[in-house]
Amino acid sequence: MSKKGILLVNLGSPDSPNPKDVKRYLGEFLMDERVIDVPLWARNLLVKGIVLNTRPKASAKAYKKIWWEEGSPLIVLSERLQHKVQGKVDFPVALAMRYGSMTIKKGIQELVNKGVDDIFLIPLYPQYAMATTETILVLAEDIRQQHFPDIKISDLKAFYNNLDYIKVLSKRIAKELEGKDYEHLLFSYHGVPERHIRKSDVTKSHCDPSPKSCGKCCATTSPAHEFCYRHQCVEVTRLVGDYLNLKEGTYSSSFQSRLGFDPWLRPYTDRTIERLGKEGVKNMAIVTPAFVSDCLETLEEIAMEGEEIFHEVGGKEFTTIPCLNDDDEWVTLLAQWINEWARI
Incomplete structure (x- = not known):
């Protein structure tokens, strides 16, 4: 045995x-x-x-x-x-x-x-x-x-698409946002180079991670999704949005942490935070569903640097939702x- x-x-x-x-x-x-x-x-x-x-x-x-x-x-x-x-x-x-x-x-x-x-x-x-x-x-x-x-x-x-996981994640988000008046919820995922998405495409024909595709291939059923990081990220956002009955336009996805000069998955989190602030969003919340444990990327890059960017462009309340942790x-x-x- x-x-x-x-x-x-x-x-x-x-x-x-x-x-x-x-x-x-x-x-x-x-x-x-x-x-x-x-x-x-x-x-x-x-x-x-x-x-x-x-x-x-x-x-x-x-x-x-x-x-x-x-x-x-x-x-x-x-x-x-x-x-x-x-x-x-x-x-x-x-x-x-x-x-x-x-x-x-x-x-x-x-x-x-x-x-x-x-x-x-x-x-x-x-x-x-x-x-x-x-x-x-x-x-x-x-x-x-x-x-x-x-x-x-x-x-x-x-x-990422396990409904029990989506329920646990959604309930954690709802609990952290209870009583808070936020205008936009940003789902920030760890970034990877666009070429990683193409390399992981088992069909060698489906994935187009560039901004011009607008994620259309991510919404089209394909065997490539089993290994497509971008699809799996945007699917988490979609499923949580559905579970929490979030209104269209009040939430979105972005990607953080990039290195070098090659194109990485977009939109970038720092630029998205800056854009939201410049567009007049005063209260925003941000969650990081690519991680289950808080780390440098969530505690420093998001909770500190992200908040600083938001305040610099006129934002006021910046709510960071902890990872699932324990x-x-x-x-x-x-x-x-x-x-x-x-x-x-």
Whole structure:
């Protein structure tokens, strides 16, 4: 009889906001060929020749702004989630990160040490993307083949359109906005280069992530949607909008965090916040459904930089909606998915 175990996997974090630790983390993250998907020589030139000589100090300052006494918010929140999920299932639950010192290999080893030989790997991303889910699954399989050939690993598929997930997310948004008079709700998703969308298109003919397409292909049924990050993001916005009966024109989607000069998914979050303020929106709210745990991108880039941009162009109230983190209903849903997997 096999023994089952659960491996939750999130993005990762530097060990500290010290520039040396941040540089080490950024080096591992940005040298991932599924994050910066250019030839190795070009990636080396960009990352080691430019980014790691200029960005670590600035990134360290950003991390210091959001660092908690207990450590990295993303790590702390992920550990809280792990602890709560463990309390609801009868299988060992381990936690790992794609980048940083809490490696996937360590997470698998922890479960193997407890006798586990059948692992349910849960990438903590609602949407599928090359730079998130795919890189986790590819690395986990490489580690399994090299170090743990006798174990089995299966994974939770992208759950962006799971109606139970949409319900949990929608209720969290509604709770945070209760009693608040907002004019626009912005769904901000982590950005990726447009070429990632084309590379992930299994049909090689469907996806057109450029602004001129206006998302028409995202609204057209296609096998490409299983791996199309842009479609899955706009679908979350649509489904939540329907669930909460949001009025057309009072909510929209955007994409944050971009690097380099290639076109990334648009519209950009910072420019959208600026536009809304210039158009006279005084009270806005923003939610970040590409993340289930608050992190640098949500706590600093959105809650701090985004609010500053909004105020600079005349906006007044800027409400940042926390991620699901260790929300009890989210924990219950994860436990439900785990138990359903265990019964198969």
